[in-house]
Each structure stands twice: as structure tokens, then as C-alpha cells.
Amino acid sequence: MGFEWEEIRRRGVDIVVALDVSDSMLVGDTEAGGSLSRLERAKREISDLLALLEGDRIGLVAFAGTAFLECPLTLDYGAAEIFLDSLEPDLIPVKGTALAQAIRTSVEAFEESSSTSKAIVLMTDGEDHLGQAVAAAEEAAAAGIRIFTIGIGREEGSPIPDPGGGFRRDARGEIILSRLDEPTLQRIALATGGRYVRSVTGDVDLEQVYSLGIKATMQDQDLGTTRQRRWKERFQWLVGAAIVLLLVEASIAERRSLNRAPHLAEEIGS
Incomplete structure (x- = not known):
């Protein structure tokens, strides 16, 4: 057995997935009986997305009260999976859900990209604590970037688990409910020509967004070349x-x- 180096030309779309890691994503209401938290469900769907990618570059942004680029755009899906596994609520000490900051940080992740096909996949329970999310989406649209939003959770709301036991309460001692804010996510997607999808048990939400949204409406671009071993x-x-x-x-x-x-x-x- 031996090998020779083969040059592979990559064509696809640049995609940045922005994942909400705020405390509200710890709510376990995405499966019957709450067996999976919102965050666990989202990470599973992103992992499934990595298996679907066909030459596309992928990046990861984590956000709560602020946002950080965790994985720059890459063709190395194995590396992206490693970064994905590390995304937890304690990764970002600033509490809250800053959707606008998440969108702007995702837009900045495309600065080194020469591709004209760029998409952001925003996965969150949609509680925009700081506002300005729609304004940030309009900025993304002006830069030629589409945002596909995925809402995780329930509109009726669920209590947020407290690390010390029980559930979190406000200053009046009442249990804090985390509710899915679908109207905000719908407006974000509409402002950029993207699409909103509700994540519910049994759905292949990211597959729909990727296959029927991103790949069906955006043109593949040359994303460079890579070398791989070809065994002979x-x-x-x-x-x-x-x-x-x-x-x-x-x-x-x-x-x-x-x-x-x-x-x-x-x-x-x-």
C-alpha cells in the first residue's frame, strides 16, 4: 500500500452557526418529560448538520450576554465538532441573551471570506434581553448575508433550573419562566431573506434549513483547495x-x- 497527494477543489457556502448558551437554554422542554435541554437539542442538531455539509465552510459563535467566535470558518468538520462539544453556559460569564451581538459577531466572522454566498444559522429560545436584534439583522442583509433562525422551546414557557437546586426566582420570589419569542426570530429571518423554523421533537430542523433553505437558494462558490491522501x-x-x-x-x-x-x-x- 502507498499514497499520493490529491488536490481537492472545494465549492460551497460559508455558514456561521450562532448558538445561544445562556441559562435559559438549560430548560428541559424540547422532549416529552424534559429529557433533553434546549442546549443539548441544539448541539445535536448542529452535529447532524456537520454530517450533511458538502464542501461548505462552517464557523461557530457562542453567545449569552455577549458573543464570541469559537470556531473560525473551516472545512475541518472534525475540528468544528470538538469546538461544538465545549459549548456550555459557563463558557460565557455575562448573563443574558444578546441576539444583536450574536448577529454582529457572526457577520464579523465573514471578514476574511471572499464568497458571496454567506448564511448565519441562529439557534436560540429567542429572548432578546437587550433589543436591537432586528436592526442587526438589517445590517447583515446590507452585507449580503442571510439569517436562518431556529426557535427552540415552547411559547408557554418553562422554569429555568437553578444550579443550587429547584428553579430560578425573581426579586419577588416568583419562578422565572423562559418563553420562546417566535415573532422576534421571524422578523430577523424576514429582514434578511432567510427562513424561520420551529424546533420540535422528531423534526430534522437543520436539515430543512440547509437543504431547502441555504443550498436551494444560495449559489455554491469556490472556497479554495485542500490536499488529501489517496491510497493506492x-x-x-x-x-x-x-x-x-x-x-x-x-x-x-x-x-x-x-x-x-x-x-x-x-x-x-x-
Whole structure:
């Protein structure tokens, strides 16, 4: 066995996934009985998305009360999976859900991109505590970026787990409910020509967004080239060499036999 380097040309779309890691994403209301938190469900869907990508570059932004680029645009889906696994609420100490900051940080992630096909996938429970999310979406639209929003959770709301036990309460001692704000997410998607999808049990939400939204409406662009090993069977070289050696050996043996024949004749004659 051996290998040779093969140059692979990549064509696709630049995609930044902005994932809400605020405390409200700890609410367990995405499965019957609350067996999965909103954050766990979102991470599973992003992992499924990585398996669907076809030459597209992917980046990851985590946000709560502020936002950070965790994984720059890359074709290395394995590396993106590693960054995804590390996204937890304690990653960002600033509490809250700053949707506008998440959108602007995602837009900045495209600064090194020459592609004209750019998409942001915003996954959140939609509680925009600081406002300005729609204004940030309009800025993204002006830069030629579409935003596809995925709402996770329930409109009726669910209590937020407290690390010390029980549920979080406000200053009056009442349990704080985290509700899905679908109208905000719908306006964000509408402002950029994107699409809003509600994440519910059993749906393949990101597959719909990727296949029917991003890939169906955006043109693939050249995203550079990568090199990969191409393994080749090389046993035939060994077989060929062995055959040559056998032929050479046979030829030498034949010559020795011919050289010895006259001497044998003389010995017999004497």
C-alpha cells in the first residue's frame, strides 16, 4: 500500500452557526418529560448538520450576554465538532441573551471570506434581553448575508433550573419562566431573506434549513483547495520486480548450463 497527494477543489457556502448558551437554554422542554435541554437539542442538531455539509465552510459563535467566535470558518468538520462539544453556559460569564451581538459577531466572522454566498444559522429560545436584534439583522442583509433562525422551546414557557437546586426566582420570589419569542426570530429571518423554523421533537430542523433553505437558494462558490491522501495498491510493483528477478535467474542458470556443456563433453571423451 502507498499514497499520493490529491488536490481537492472545494465549492460551497460559508455558514456561521450562532448558538445561544445562556441559562435559559438549560430548560428541559424540547422532549416529552424534559429529557433533553434546549442546549443539548441544539448541539445535536448542529452535529447532524456537520454530517450533511458538502464542501461548505462552517464557523461557530457562542453567545449569552455577549458573543464570541469559537470556531473560525473551516472545512475541518472534525475540528468544528470538538469546538461544538465545549459549548456550555459557563463558557460565557455575562448573563443574558444578546441576539444583536450574536448577529454582529457572526457577520464579523465573514471578514476574511471572499464568497458571496454567506448564511448565519441562529439557534436560540429567542429572548432578546437587550433589543436591537432586528436592526442587526438589517445590517447583515446590507452585507449580503442571510439569517436562518431556529426557535427552540415552547411559547408557554418553562422554569429555568437553578444550579443550587429547584428553579430560578425573581426579586419577588416568583419562578422565572423562559418563553420562546417566535415573532422576534421571524422578523430577523424576514429582514434578511432567510427562513424561520420551529424546533420540535422528531423534526430534522437543520436539515430543512440547509437543504431547502441555504443550498436551494444560495449559489455554491469556490472556497479554495485542500490536499488529501489517496491510497493506492502498490503490490503490483513487487510482483513485477519478482518476475524480473526470476527471469534474470533463469537466464543466468541457462548460461551456466551452456558454459559447462563443452567441459563435460571433454571429460567424457577422455
